[in-house]
Amino acid sequence: MPAERLVVRIARLGAQGDGVAETAEGPLYVPFTVPGDVVEIARETGRRGAASRRARLLAVMEPGRGRQTPPCPHFATCGGCALQHLGAALYEDWARERIRTALGHHGFDTVPIAAPFIEQPQSRRRLVLKAQVTGSRVLLGFRERRSHRLVDIHECPVARPPLVALFDPLRDLLPHLLPPRAMAEINLTETATGIDCVIAAEAPLGLACREALAAFAVEWDLAAIHWSEQGALETVVTRRPPMMDFDGIAVPLPPGAFVQATAGGEAALRAAVVEWTAGAERIADLFSGIGTFALPLARGAAVHAVEGARALLEALDAGARGAQGLRRVSVEHRDLFRRPLLPHELAAFDAVVFDPPRAGAMAQAQALAQSRVPGVIAVSCNPNTFARDARILVDGGYRLSAIRPVDQFLWSGQMELAAHFHR
Numbered sequence: 533m534p535a536e537r538l539v540v541r542i543a544r545l546g547a548q549g550d551g552v553a554e555t556a557e558g559p560l561y562v563p564f565t566v567p568g569d570v571v572e573i574a575r576e577t578g579r580r581g582a583a584s585r586r587a588r589l590l591a592v593m594e595p596g597r598g599r600q601t602p603p604c605p606h607f608a609t610c611g612g613c614a615l616q617h618l619g620a621a622l623y624e625d626w627a628r629e630r631i632r633t634a635l636g637h638h639g640f641d642t643v644p645i646a647a648p649f650i651e652q653p654q655s656r657r658r659l660v661l662k663a664q665v666t667g668s669r670v671l672l673g674f675r676e677r678r679s680h681r682l683v684d685i686h687e688c689p690v691a692r693p694p695l696v697a698l699f700d701p702l703r704d705l706l707p708h709l710l711p712p713r714a715m716a717e718i719n720l721t722e723t724a725t726g727i728d729c730v731i732a733a734e735a736p737l738g739l740a741c742r743e744a745l746a747a748f749a750v751e752w753d754l755a756a757i758h759w760s761e762q763g764a765l766e767t768v769v770t771r772r773p774p775m776m777d778f779d780g781i782a783v784p785l786p787p788g789a790f791v792q793a794t795a796g797g798e799a800a801l802r803a804a805v806v807e808w809t810a811g812a813e814r815i816a817d818l819f820s821g822i823g824t825f826a827l828p829l830a831r832g833a834a835v836h837a838v839e840g841a842r843a844l845l846e847a848l849d850a851g852a853r854g855a856q857g858l859r860r861v862s863v864e865h866r867d868l869f870r871r872p873l874l875p876h877e878l879a880a881f882d883a884v885v886f887d888p889p890r891a892g893a894m895a896q897a898q899a900l901a902q903s904r905v906p907g908v909i910a911v912s913c914n915p916n917t918f919a920r921d922a923r924i925l926v927d928g929g930y931r932l933s934a935i936r937p938v939d940q941f942l943w944s945g946q947m948e949l950a951a952h953f954h955r
């Protein structure tokens with residue numbers, strides 16, 4: 533059935549940044565539009581031929597206010613960015629509104645939301661690229677939005693230029709490493725000692741491939757390259773151990789480990805965490821990763837770091853042992869979804885920081901809600917699960933006094949935040 537063509541006016545931006553038109557059949561989501569746009573669209577067909585809530589933009593007939601020319605030639609094809617067409621003021625409004633709307637769904641009407649920290653272009657220091665060898669060609673880039681199709685990218689205005697400079701050399705290298713039609717995922721992280729590269733591929737690594745990777749590391753001055761096949765990871769070359777620098781504290785980076793997406797975003801989140809834990813003597817840092825917050829906090833307090841990935845805790849511990857002037861840092865390997873810190877364990881702390889993955893930390897929030905910990909700081913990469921967990925804390929007697937939006941994933945539609953709760 534051919535898609536239905538309509539002309540609609542865009543009323544507002546939705547949570548993922550798509551424009552929303554109110555129609556007789558309900559809201560219709562139109563990517564790459566702004567409020568006030570009058571657009572011609574093709575309504576997508578949903579399951580079993582039903583009218584979908586999604587539409588494809590065919591033409592902007594009357595532009596709304598606040599548009600800008602998207603800086604990237606891959607925009608609207610590459611699924612990495614959704615909002616490059618928003619000018620700065622409109623983008624900032626959307627960032628704040630994104631969090632306000634999520635909170636509103638959980639009954640928060642009057643929480644003070646600070647001006648968002650919005651990262652600059654060329655700042656993303658970690659990229660997870662997909663690659664596929666097709667005959668003599670290599671596609672390297674990101675997937676199309678809501679599709680498995682790979683978009684071959686040559687530019688990326690959000691990424692750190694040293695990472696972008698590797699795109700073409702990697703494209704030349706990959707046919708020497710992968711058989712035809714093989715897929716790979718390439719994880720690049722810019723560290724304090726150079727770029728760390730993890731290639732996860734559907735192919736074993738022969739001697740010639742090892743030599744090619746070693747030569748590549750020298751030619752492009754990479755810190756290290758690792759190869760992962762079926763979950764088994766091998767370090768192929770280390771020229772300098774990859775290290776992160778957390779406010780002057782050096783920590784070894786396990787291959788592919790989580791780091792905050794940009795240095796500026798990390799600093800903004802850490803500034804909030806440090807400010808809101810000021811005066812605390814004993815702090816628990818839950819979902820601690822390799823110590824982004826735990827180690828700098830240990831300059832002023834004893835810190836207990838809890839994390840589910842053992843390799844990350846070992847790196848944190850190594851960072852603590854190598855640093856000067858820290859107070860006691862203890863580590864605990866624990867699955868906080870299944871075994872959150874319980875109220876009697878939380879009683880040992882006068883501040884708790886938690887920074888869970890996108891699923892949030894419902895079980896931990898429930899335990900915190902029953903505790904007497906005076907100060908709780910949430911860091912979140914998902915406003916929806918954050919709002920759910922915030923409701924649990926507030927129903928347990930905490931006051932949510934401040935929220936700082938932090939946008940490290942410029943133009944992507946993803947929004948992060950730090951929030952302060954206290955009794």
Ligand SMILES: C[S@@+](CC[C@H](N)C(=O)[O-])C[C@H]1O[C@@H](n2cnc3c(N)ncnc32)[C@H](O)[C@@H]1O
Nearest residue numbers: 819820821824839840841867868869887888889
């Ligand atoms: C968003 S990252 C934050 C890491 C750290 N706070 C930072 O800023 O670098 C979430 C962390 O939670 C950890 N994690 C995920 N699921 C977990 C679980 N069930 N129990 C404990 N930690 C978990 C991940 O390994 C990851 O280090």
